Amino acid sequence: MSATIISSPHGARANRVDLIMLQVLLALVPGVAAMTWLFGWGVLINVALASLVAVAAEAAVLKLRGRAAGPAIRDLSAFVTAVLFAIAVPPTLPWWLTVLGVLFAIVIVKQLYGGLGYNPFNPAMAGYVFLLISYPVAMTSWLPPQMLAEHALGLVDSARLIFVGAPPVGLPWDAVTMATPLDAMRQALDEGQTIAEIRQSPLWGEVGGRGWEWVAFWFFVGGLALLWRRIITWHIPVAMLAGLLVMAGLFWWVDPQTHPSPAFHLLSGGAVLGAFFIATDPVTACTTRRGQLIFGAAIGALVFVIRTWGGYPDAIAFAVLLMNIAAPTIEQLTQPRVFGHGRSNG
Amino acid sequence: MSPVSLLHYRRPRRRLWRFNGGIHVPDEKALSNGRTIAEAPLPRHLILPLQQHIGAIARPCVAVGERVLRGQVIAEPSGYVSAPIHASSSGTVVAIEERPVPHPSGLAGPCIVIETDGEDAEVAPLPSLIDYRHIDRAKVLERIRACGIVGLGGASFPTGVKLNPGPDHPIETLIINAAECEPYITCDDLLMRTRAETVIEGVRIIQHLLGAKECLIGVEDNKPEAIAALRAALADSDLTATEVVAIPTLYPSGGERQLIRILTGKEVPTSGIPALIGVVCQNVSTTAAVADAVLDGRPLTSRLVTVTGRAIAEPRNCEVRIGTPAADLIAHCGGYAGEVRKLVCGGPMMGFKLESDQVPITKGTNCLLALTPAEAPDPGPALACIRCGRCAEVCPTNLLPQQMYWHARAKDLDKVQDYNLFDCIECGCCAHVCPSHIPLVQYYRFAKAASWAREKEKRQAEHARLRHAAKQERLEREQREKQAKLREKAAAVKGDGAGGGDAAAKQAAIAAARARAAAKQAASRAPDAPRSAQDAAQHSAQHSAQDAAQGRPPDSPPDCAPTPPREAATKAGAGAAAHTVTED
Ligand code: SF4
Ligand code: SF4
Numbered sequence: 001m002s003a004t005i006i007s008s009p010h011g012a013r014a015n016r017v018d019l020i021m022l023q024v025l026l027a028l029v030p031g032v033a034a035m036t037w038l039f040g041w042g043v044l045i046n047v048a049l050a051s052l053v054a055v056a057a058e059a060a061v062l063k064l065r066g067r068a069a070g071p072a073i074r075d076l077s078a079f080v081t082a083v084l085f086a087i088a089v090p091p092t093l094p095w096w097l098t099v100l101g102v103l104f105a106i107v108i109v110k111q112l113y114g115g116l117g118y119n120p121f122n123p124a125m126a127g128y129v130f131l132l133i134s135y136p137v138a139m140t141s142w143l144p145p146q147m148l149a150e151h152a153l154g155l156v157d158s159a160r161l162i163f164v165g166a167p168p169v170g171l172p173w174d175a176v177t178m179a180t181p182l183d184a185m186r187q188a189l190d191e192g193q194t195i196a197e198i199r200q201s202p203l204w205g206e207v208g209g210r211g212w213e214w215v216a217f218w219f220f221v222g223g224l225a226l227l228w229r230r231i232i233t234w235h236i237p238v239a240m241l242a243g244l245l246v247m248a249g250l251f252w253w254v255d256p257q258t259h260p261s262p263a264f265h266l267l268s269g270g271a272v273l274g275a276f277f278i279a280t281d282p283v284t285a286c287t288t289r290r291g292q293l294i295f296g297a298a299i300g301a302l303v304f305v306i307r308t309w310g311g312y313p314d315a316i317a318f319a320v321l322l323m324n325i326a327a328p329t330i331e332q333l334t335q336p337r338v339f340g341h342g343r344s345n346g
Numbered sequence: 347m348s349p350v351s352l353l354h355y356r357r358p359r360r361r362l363w364r365f366n367g368g369i370h371v372p373d374e375k376a377l378s379n380g381r382t383i384a385e386a387p388l389p390r391h392l393i394l395p396l397q398q399h400i401g402a403i404a405r406p407c408v409a410v411g412e413r414v415l416r417g418q419v420i421a422e423p424s425g426y427v428s429a430p431i432h433a434s435s436s437g438t439v440v441a442i443e444e445r446p447v448p449h450p451s452g453l454a455g456p457c458i459v460i461e462t463d464g465e466d467a468e469v470a471p472l473p474s475l476i477d478y479r480h481i482d483r484a485k486v487l488e489r490i491r492a493c494g495i496v497g498l499g500g501a502s503f504p505t506g507v508k509l510n511p512g513p514d515h516p517i518e519t520l521i522i523n524a525a526e527c528e529p530y531i532t533c534d535d536l537l538m539r540t541r542a543e544t545v546i547e548g549v550r551i552i553q554h555l556l557g558a559k560e561c562l563i564g565v566e567d568n569k570p571e572a573i574a575a576l577r578a579a580l581a582d583s584d585l586t587a588t589e590v591v592a593i594p595t596l597y598p599s600g601g602e603r604q605l606i607r608i609l610t611g612k613e614v615p616t617s618g619i620p621a622l623i624g625v626v627c628q629n630v631s632t633t634a635a636v637a638d639a640v641l642d643g644r645p646l647t648s649r650l651v652t653v654t655g656r657a658i659a660e661p662r663n664c665e666v667r668i669g670t671p672a673a674d675l676i677a678h679c680g681g682y683a684g685e686v687r688k689l690v691c692g693g694p695m696m697g698f699k700l701e702s703d704q705v706p707i708t709k710g711t712n713c714l715l716a717l718t719p720a721e722a723p724d725p726g727p728a729l730a731c732i733r734c735g736r737c738a739e740v741c742p743t744n745l746l747p748q749q750m751y752w753h754a755r756a757k758d759l760d761k762v763q764d765y766n767l768f769d770c771i772e773c774g775c776c777a778h779v780c781p782s783h784i785p786l787v788q789y790y791r792f793a794k795a796a797s798w799a800r801e802k803e804k805r806q807a808e809h810a811r812l813r814h815a816a817k818q819e820r821l822e823r824e825q826r827e828k829q830a831k832l833r834e835k836a837a838a839v840k841g842d843g844a845g846g847g848d849a850a851a852k853q854a855a856i857a858a859a860r861a862r863a864a865a866k867q868a869a870s871r872a873p874d875a876p877r878s879a880q881d882a883a884q885h886s887a888q889h890s891a892q893d894a895a896q897g898r899p900p901d902s903p904p905d906c907a908p909t910p911p912r913e914a915a916t917k918a919g920a921g922a923a924a925h926t927v928t929e930d
Pocket of ligand 2: 772
């Protein structure tokens with residue numbers, strides 16, 4: 001039986017969780033489309049597979065917990081987790097790894113903590129990191145963007161790659177996969193090349209990884225839509241991108257030969273996606289405004305630190321999870337001044 | 347100044363301030379403000395609750411069977427913070443009994459019932475105090491009190507008390523609250539349009555009583571006609587240092603603290619009253635009622651009520667006799683149209699649901715709102731809080747509603763209070779924007795009621811403890827005195843060392859006196875010693891906003907236990923606890 005609400009307010013409510021989630025999903029469409037155009041069908045196969053598993057896992061856990069599964073699935077949060085996970089992992093990822101990652105995200109990270117609203121960690125990112133640590137090779141072999149690919153993969157090829165684990169007939173794995181720009185950059189830097197030398201490679205576009213720039217752009221467009229619809233506020237994205245750009249700019253300014261430009265950092269990996277869609281996950285972020293600024297800026301700075309000195313190529317997931325841990329404390333320390341408390345008047 | 351710049355000279359706009367958050371909601375005012383004010387017909391029975399104000403309940407001073415005239419006092423105030431009740435038409439008192447009253451608990455309260463005779467004969471009005479400037483302040487205040495004037499914006503705090511902040515609080519600014527920020531309600535709007543001169547007269551009287559240097563009349567800018575009418579009336583008067591200020595339409599800018607902030611930039615300190623910062627705030631309808639009382643000697647026997655909502659056939663404003671049953675009034679507005687999902691007393695944001703339309707219109711009733719299912723859809727079961735922070739973003743008090751909710755749900759009363767539960771004005775902004783449709787305000791009311799109950803329990807326990815301690819002391823003292831006497835006797839019998847015996851007796855006496863003093867002190871520390879009236883007044887005032895929504899005296903003991911809510915709801919006076927909070 002639903003709660004009888006006899007207390008005010010009496011009018012229609014302004015927002016609904018499912019409509020918010022739906023708008024997040026819609027805002028992801030341009031970016032996902034760009035990724036599909038760039039990397040082929042694998043992206044969509046992953047999205048579909050992850051969504052299916054996420055919903056099934058959510059339903060199963062809720063059933064075990066003796067709760068109705070319907071409302072939880074209809075709030076669409078599992079879909080958001082699934083899509084974010086699916087576009088974070090390589091479009092070549094074997095199907096069982098996707099299943100494993102999503103199960104980890106939904107069952108352990110989300111539902112074991114009590115379901116939507118109670119999870120301290122971003123489920124999609126936790127699932128991603130879980131796989132990255134356990135299966136680093138599979139998690140770092142990406143496809144080349146289509147303009148660089150010698151062998152573009154069709155739907156069947158992509159499906160074979162994911163479900164059978166076999167490259168198209170007659171091709172070795174190496175001919176199909178390629179490191180991400182961030183990965184390539186760090187390997188080259190590790191080998192002692194200068195930025196000028198590295199940039200000779202056809203992997204690079206105007207400022208970031210070729211093609212990847214466009215993905216970032218379309219996620220940015222989606223992010224603006226979220227801002228415009230007031231699904232998110234500017235605080236976390238702006239703070240996070242500012243944190244990243246300031247750190248990157250500082251080191252680039254000191255030594256542009258061993259540090260890629262801030263624009264590269266912005267456009268080559270998941271920074272834009274992370275800023276607008278991942279760090280803004282309300283459940284695991286700070287709710288106070290000042291807290292959000294700190295939370296976002298720290299993620300941006302951490303992303304730079306991990307990318308530059310850490311052991312993994314992209315760092316969004318690690319940075320977000322680290323700051324998830326800090327979020328409650330930050331929130332505690334940044335409570336707003338309550339009306340009529342303290343401060344002189346006038 | 348050159349002629350050109352004179353041409354372009356515009357009165358500089360008054361600086362306004364902001365409060366945190368607030369929400370824009372469809373104001374729905376056009377539903378009712380297009381029709382003229384109707385005079386509601388005299389009902390057969392007038393039901394006049396004895397508690398129509400914050401403070402002590404009025405004492406009936408008529409007997410069943412007695413004939414009364416309009417304007418006659420039928421119940422007297424029973425304390426400083428109290429108000430008399432007047433018969434709102436002539437007729438016969440047919441009952442003094444419990445009747446359903448408009449109260450969030452849906453419970454009954456003592457009422458005087460008058461069967462009207464249709465003659466509407468009046469008592470002779472009190473003499474006009476038109477010369478109030480040269481009359482003793484106390485006399486004018488007494489007139490306001492005698493006419494039963496209370497805050498008509500919904501708070502129902504006795505106006506005479508509010509206009510007497512005492513010599514410790516010099517008043518700089520009088521603020522007239524004409525914001526009327528709740529959606530749907532238009533009675534203040536119509537009053538300003540039709541009786542602007544009376545409002546200005548009232549302003550003049552109140553300004554004089556308070557000795558306020560300036561007066562600001564705050565009106566939301568969605569009422570251009572009202573603003574124009576007030577400005578015209580003001581221009582025709584000789585009032586100086588008074589200004590009609592159009593403020594941006596933003597709910598809840600009509601909250602007392604919010605309006606003061608908007609107009610003066612000052613924040614009323616938490617748990618303090620506006621007089622602390624030199625401000626007194628009065629509702630605009632109250633201001634007009636003050637003018638009626640002082641200039642015409644007319645007690646408060648009728649008021650403007652907005653009857654609106656899409657489930658009302660002809661939404662409009664009516665001049666209504668206090669005590670008219672809601673059903674009669676609704677019938678006068680064409681009755682119900684279509685399905686009524688909810689009948690609300692007050693506005694959609696802060697009003698409370700009426701269980702029946704058989705309750706009377708009281709002094710604090712500004713609106714009857716009948717909502718269709720489309721206007722008040724079932725928000726469905728609440729989901730978990732997704733910590734989106736929307737609630738904190740809109741909270742005009744800058745609270746963290748999600749944290750208060752979290753702890754209120756866990757029944758951790760200390761923690762909720764740490765998050766400043768008692769600063770919450772129950773405006774409903776948070777619940778309005780919550781995407782999980784959590785009945786946040788319901789939780790806060792519940793937590794407040796539970797806190798009051800716990801406080802009371804604590805006091806009782808403390809009282810009992812002190813009584814026990816005093817008893818112990820007394821027993822010990824008696825024991826000591828007995829022993830001392832015995833020793834004295836023994837000394838006398840022995841007949842030696844009389845001096846020593848004297849000393850012992852003295853010591854015993856001193857000890858006994860000390861013990862008595864201690865016991866007395868302990869007793870006077872017992873916390874149920876009545877608070878001073880002013881104290882009570884301040885306390886009431888500080889919570890007036892929240893109580894406004896409920897028509898409940900803030901000091902009324904919330905006799906409810908925190909659990910289980912349903913049980914609490916059945917207890918008398920349970921007020922806020924009547925809101926059940928259930929989940930899943
Ligand atoms: S608006 Fe509702 S869901 Fe969002 S933080 Fe507040 S209580 Fe939680
Ligand atoms: S009801 Fe209380 S907590 Fe909610 S917005 Fe209003 S003041 Fe803030």
